[in-house]
Amino acid sequence: MEKLLIHYLLTGGHRLYFSTDTSVCGKDVYDISRTRFQIELCFRDGHQFTGLPDCQARDDKALDFAYNASLAAVKITKVLRNQTKIPFSIGQIKSLNVNAHFIKDFFT
Numbered sequence: 001m002e003k004l005l006i007h008y009l010l011t012g013g014h015r016l017y018f019s020t021d022t023s024v025c026g027k028d029v030y031d032i033s034r035t036r037f038q039i040e041l042c043f044r045d046g047h048q049f050t051g052l053p054d055c056q057a058r059d060d061k062a063l064d065f066a067y068n069a070s071l072a073a074v075k076i077t078k079v080l081r082n083q084t085k086i087p088f089s090i091g092q093i094k095s096l097n098v099n100a101h102f103i104k105d106f107f108t
Contacts, residue, residue, distance in 0.1 A: 005029045045074045049090045 005017040005026045019029045046052035050073040055066035077093045 003029060042071060042074055045090050046070045049094045050074055 001020075001022055003019040003022050003024065003026075005019070007015045007017065007030060009015065017029050017033045019032075024032075043052070050070040052067065052070040055063060055070075057063050057066060074090065077090045080093070081088060081090075
């Protein structure tokens, strides 16, 4: 048995949320689903833009540091994007920083 939550959007349309735990209320299903989706987006951005899978360390402390640095970079760029109110992607920020680094190296 599963629980189905139908969320009707103000713009029309709807979203469906499922839970296998039937004792959970609809608000909790919605909150858990939103949180999980945000976590998945953070890992996706970490994989695509900040080198999350590129670490070749074997030591637990080094791996923890690499994962934390990658995910912190994602979070910093999201905070920067929210503060500037300019819509840009993490990929654009990465390209901008890489290009700035190459120009700096070129002129030195």
